Amino acid sequence: ERHLPRVLIRSHDERRATASESLLRRTVLDVPIPARRAWIDLEPGVLVASPGQVWPAERGDPRRLPAFAPGLQASAPTWLPPAPDIQGHPVVTVVLAIPGADGTATGVAAVEIDAGWMTEQLLVPEVWRSQADVRGRLLDAEGRVVLSTTDEPTGVVVDDPALTAAIAERRSGQTLSGGRRILHHRLASNGWWSIVDAPLDTPLGE
Numbered sequence: 001e002r003h004l005p006r007v008l009i010r011s012h013d014e015r016r017a018t019a020s021e022s023l024l025r026r027t028v029l030d031v032p033i034p035a036r037r038a039w040i041d042l043e044p045g046v047l048v049a050s051p052g053q054v055w056p057a058e059r060g061d062p063r064r065l066p067a068f069a070p071g072l073q074a075s076a077p078t079w080l081p082p083a084p085d086i087q088g089h090p091v092v093t094v095v096l097a098i099p100g101a102d103g104t105a106t107g108v109a110a111v112e113i114d115a116g117w118m119t120e121q122l123l124v125p126e127v128w129r130s131q132a133d134v135r136g137r138l139l140d141a142e143g144r145v146v147l148s149t150t151d152e153p154t155g156v157v158v159d160d161p162a163l164t165a166a167i168a169e170r171r172s173g174q175t176l177s178g179g180r181r182i183l184h185h186r187l188a189s190n191g192w193w194s195i196v197d198a199p200l201d202t203p204l205g206e
Contacts, residue, residue, distance in 0.1 A: 034117045036091055041068065042098065042107030062086070062110065071095030071108030079190040081146050082115040082154055090115040092146070119147050124196055134198040141191035143167045158195075167193060176200070 041062040062068055066083040074095045082090045091112035097105035123136025138147040143164060145156045158164060162177040166184050175182045182197040 034113050034121075036085060036089065036112045036114050038109075038111045040098065040107065040109045062108070065093075067093040067095050067110055067112075068108055071110060072097050072105040074108075077190075079192065081140065081144075085112050092118060115147060119149060123147060123149050123194070128196065128198060128202065131198060131202050134196065134202060137195040139167070139193040139195055141193075143193070146192065163195070 039062050065086070067080050070078065070080060071093075074097050077094050077096050080093045080095060082092055085091045085093075092115050093110050093112050095108055095110045098107040098109055100106040118138070119136075123138060124134055128134045136149045137145060137152065137158075139158060140146050143158050145152050145154055145158065147154075158167075160177055160182070162175045163182055163184060166173070166175055170186055172185045173183075175184065179200060180197045181200050181202070182195065185194045186192075187194060
């Protein structure tokens with residue numbers, strides 16, 4: 001339990017990991033960090049929740065969250081698509097099953113990452129954020145939309161033969177399609193894809 005707040009603070013700044021409690025609280029409340037909360041919940045209902053963006057951590061019951069059931073099956077850290085947290089805020093959750101003495105999962109450990117923060121800070125490189133016609137997307141391993149800077153709905157499979165082929169071949173790089181430059185990179189941590197596409201004449205930066 002004492003370790004979890006440090007994990008959340010490290011998601012903002014490694015140097016804050018040894019800070020005082022008051023400084024940790026100011027860091028969480030005054031400086032945006034990607035993690036909203038971390039929680040551990042066992043099937044009998046024992047819960048440890050540590051705050052990230054949410055302070056203090058609301059206990060609630062993570063067993064009712066969409067992340068709990070797949071978390072029981074997660075033998076390795078598994079990233080889940082956006083879903084509401086206890087407060088109804090969209091989060092991307094990383095889950096891992098907690099094994100019991102016989103190897104059967106007895107609970108779930110999870111970190112919830114603010115989906116809005118990911119969309120604003122990660123999907124488009126900073127040098128292109130001022131360009132109106134640049135789109136950033138995060139796709140899962142099957143090419144379904146997880147997050148997008150446009151109004152693309154979550155779960156839709158991308159409809160671009162060139163990009164679909166690159167995903168099928170697990171090929172990171174650059175693809176030209178329909179007068180646009182598509183940069184696609186496979187993330188080693190979870191098999192998802194970071195996709196940025198822009199018109200061919202879009203300058204790098206202002």
